[in-house]
Amino acid sequence: xxxxxxxxxxxxLKTGQSMTLQCAQDMNHNSMYWYRQDPGMGLRLIYYSASxxxxxxxxxxxxxxxxxxxxxxxxxxxxxxxxxxxxVYFCASxxxxxxxxxxxxxxxxxxxx
Amino acid sequence: AQSVSQHNHHVILSEAxxxxxxxxxxxxxxxxxxxxxxxxxxxxxxxxxxxxxxxxVKGIKGFEAEFIKSKFSxxxxxxxxxxxxxxxxxxxxxxxxxxxxxxxKGTSLLVTP
Numbered sequence: 001x002x003x004x005x006x007x008x009x010x011x012x013l014k015t016g017q018s019m020t021l022q023c024a025q026d027m028n029h030n031s032m033y034w035y036r037q038d039p040g041m042g043l044r045l046i047y048y049s050a051s052x053x054x055x056x057x058x059x060x061x062x063x064x065x066x067x068x069x070x071x072x073x074x075x076x077x078x079x080x081x082x083x084x085x086x087x088v089y090f091c092a093s094x095x096x097x098x099x100x101x102x103x104x105x106x107x108x109x110x111x112x113x
Numbered sequence: 114a115q116s117v118s119q120h121n122h123h124v125i126l127s128e129a130x131x132x133x134x135x136x137x138x139x140x141x142x143x144x145x146x147x148x149x150x151x152x153x154x155x156x157x158x159x160x161x162x163x164x165x166x167x168x169x170v171k172g173i174k175g176f177e178a179e180f181i182k183s184k185f186s187x188x189x190x191x192x193x194x195x196x197x198x199x200x201x202x203x204x205x206x207x208x209x210x211x212x213x214x215x216x217x218k219g220t221s222l223l224v225t226p
């Protein structure tokens with residue numbers, strides 16, 4: 001049982017480049033989330049998807065787009081990367097909403113030069 | 114504005130010392146409360162959670178937390194820490210009216226032998 005799988009684990013981008021972070025869960029969870037983790041800032045919610053077919057903005061959505069491709073997959077896209085988006089990105093899922101336990105992926109370390 | 118505050122950003126303790134990490138939140142309604150832990154090189158894991166009932170919650174690895182509604186607090190405690198408790202600890206709050214899980218900035222705990 002893999003849980004929450006994120007790819008890639010590491011990525012270096014140049015300012016202005018685009019990329020998509022992939023996330024998939026095999027627990028049949030309804031809700032999925034994207035967080036970014038910065039030193040001294042804790043985790044901040046970028047976007048979430050309460051259920052298949054829905055997405056909503058979190059605390060820091062600017063510069064990002066998401067797609068809930070199906071129940072398993074929730075991708076995060078940076079259309080034009082900026083140095084301020086250098087961070088560690090975590091995908092998470094839960095059975096219901098955040099009322100339930102969150103299962104986190106292992107993270108993607110992104111550097112934007 | 115809704116927020117989660119963790120009072121201590123860095124804590125250093127000797128093995129066998131007692132631990133208390135503070136967490137306060139500012140939400141007007143009913144909340145669910147969580148403590149997550151991130152061991153070095155690993156992703157976040159749920160330590161314990163409070164939804165309702167007994168305000169003293171016991172989690173894994175000997176941790177416990179007490180919900181004090183009048184103080185809007187959910188402090189994490191452990192009577193005797195071990196070197197393996199070295200990690201970053203995050204308090205998180207979910208307002209039951211929404212899906213977002215809001216994290217505090219984290220407390221880095223270093224336990225010395």
